[in-house]
Amino acid sequence: MSDRPVVTRIAPSPTGAMHIGTARTALFNWLYARHTGGKFLLRIEDTDRERSTQAAVQVIFDGLAWLGLEADETPVFQAARADRHKLAADEMLARGSAYRDYMTPDELEVERALARAEGRVVRSPWRDASPNDAPDRPFVVRLKCPLEGETLIDDQVKGLVRFQNRDLDDLILLRTDGTPTYNLAVVVDDHEMGVTHVIRGDDHLNNAARQTLIYQGLGWTPPVWAHLPLIHGPDGTKLSKRHGAQAVSEFSDMGYLPEAMRNYLTKLGWGHGDDEIFSDRQAIDWFDIKDVVSAPARLDWAKLNHLNNHYLRLADPARLAKLVADVHKSRDWPLHDDHIAVLERVIPHVRDGAKTTLELADATVFALKRRPLELPEKARDLLSEETRGRLGRLREVLAAAPAWDVSALEALNRQFAESEGVGLGKIGPALRAALSGGSPAPDLAGALVALGKDESLGRLDDALSLGG
Structure with missing residues (x-):
């Protein structure tokens, strides 16, 4: 298969939210395809017709779109290919690699009990029966698994894995109603989509043995297998609701950026030396599926928050302003037409300390408040007669400021305090309260620049009038 261009795929079932494990699997498939100059494909495994709603399919599309993982071809829908799956089963019957099993439900229960007692897998008495003896009753089509030898999986992550054929049952390929089962459908679809590398969670490792036998039963070459370790919670146990977010949409709602998530x-199961932060281009250049470790990865919220803060500091303020505005809208904050411009101006001054866009929204509240601000009692207590006088004189100095930027205002505030014969600690708390109305705000110069000159002076005037 080394002569063929690499084709990877992600094949989620639209039966609920897109799990973070599915997202990582999609990402690794995407990275490997991009690394090798191959293709990344999407297949929707929608054979569960009751649960596979259009809304559930859209969840997958939205999750991949948010992560920035675009497939290279139109998505394939598995349910639409049921007739092709049946033809493959017919071909296996003709080749002798599958057989019709006419056991009734009662007969199957007896065989299961006997197999358990004898410590073996279920084997149907119809496995080697003549077609001429077939009764006129419903049947399933089963894989005719070899009884001896081994099925080998040369896994890119797990290494060489051996399965004893005697321990592999004759799995059902077609049910009594003629519908295909998962393993048959996956093999046929992967083969006809040209998939060369199946990269998926290691909960599918046992399926790899059965699917290899189906490939062989159809005379096809199996793909290269790579089974990824699961993602565990911080405590080392299987990721669950008690660990917090599990779905891609939850991470989006919690204020994480897609580039930070990528x-x-x-890094969950793969690494490049000591590099913790890298671009998509670097990840594509460096990534190789053979470098994925076989041990489970652990979700580390501190590392995720650190990365998200890094990307918040790099992001375009205009983009962040729209994201933060969405957060405020979800909280029913009364946004006005000019608020996007305000957010763009304030975000560069408050994002260094924010881990998520939710925290960024919290840090921008002070700038969105409408005058006159309602000062809390603690803020009003700061406005003593002496402080009001000092703020009044500072207000005049600020009004005459020739430049309105952080460095200029830091120098101006410091010089003013020196002229008053006090430290900034005697001025800062009251000035901050006047500017923010008691909400969290950046340093004084940052708050003044974020608000702009006119708004800053107006808020000072309002606070001074309250004190009088």
């Missing part, structure tokens, strides 16, 4: 998920 960087973080890439």
Whole structure:
């Protein structure tokens, strides 16, 4: 298969939210395809017709789109290919690699009990029966698994894995109603989509043995297998609701950026030396599926928050302003037409300390308040007669400021305090309260620049009038 261009795929079932494990699997498939100059494909495994709603399918599309993982071809829907799956089963019957099993439900229960007692897998008495003896009753089509020897999986992550054929049952390929089962459908679809590398969670490792036998039963070459370790919670146990977010949409709602998630998920089970932060281009250049470790990865919220803060500090303020505005809208904050411009101006001054866009929204509240601000009692207590006088004189100095930027205002505030014969600690708390109305705000110069000159002076005037 080394002569063929690499084709990877992600094949989620639309039966609920997109799990973070599915997202990482999609990312690794995408990275490997991009690394090798191959293709990354999407297949929707929608054979569960009751649960596979259009809304559930859209969840997958939205999750991949948010992560920035675009497939190279139109998505394939598995349910639409049921007739092709049946033809493959017919071909296996003709080749002798599958057989019709006419056991009734009662007969199957007896065989299961006997197999358990004898410590073996279920084997149907119809396995080697003549077609001429077939009764006129419903049947399933089963894989005719070899009884001796081994099925070998040369896994890119797990290494060489051996399965004893005697321990592999004759799995059902077609049910009594003629519908295909998962393993048959996956093999046929992967083969006809040209998939060369199946990269998926290691909960599918046992399926790899059965699917290899189906490939062989159809005379096809199996793909290269790579089974990824699961993602565990911080305590080392299987990721669950008690560990917090599990779905891609939850991470989006919690204020994480997609580029931070890509960087973080890439590090869950793969690494490039000591590099913790890297671009998509670097990840594509460096990534190789053979470098994925076989041990489970652990979700580390501190590392994710650190990465997200890094990407918040790099992001375009205009983009962040829209994201933060969405957060405020979800909280029913009364946004006005000019608020996007305000957010763009304030975000560069408050994002260094924010881990998520939710925290960024919290840090921008002070700038969105409408005048006159309602000062809390603690803030009003700061406005003593002496402080009001000092703020009044500072207000005049600020009004005459020739430049309105952080460095200029830091120098101006410091010089003013020196002229008053006091430290900034005698001025800062009251000035901050006047500017922010008691909400969290950046340093004084940052708050003044974020608000702009006119708004800053107006808020000072309002606070001074309250004190009088």
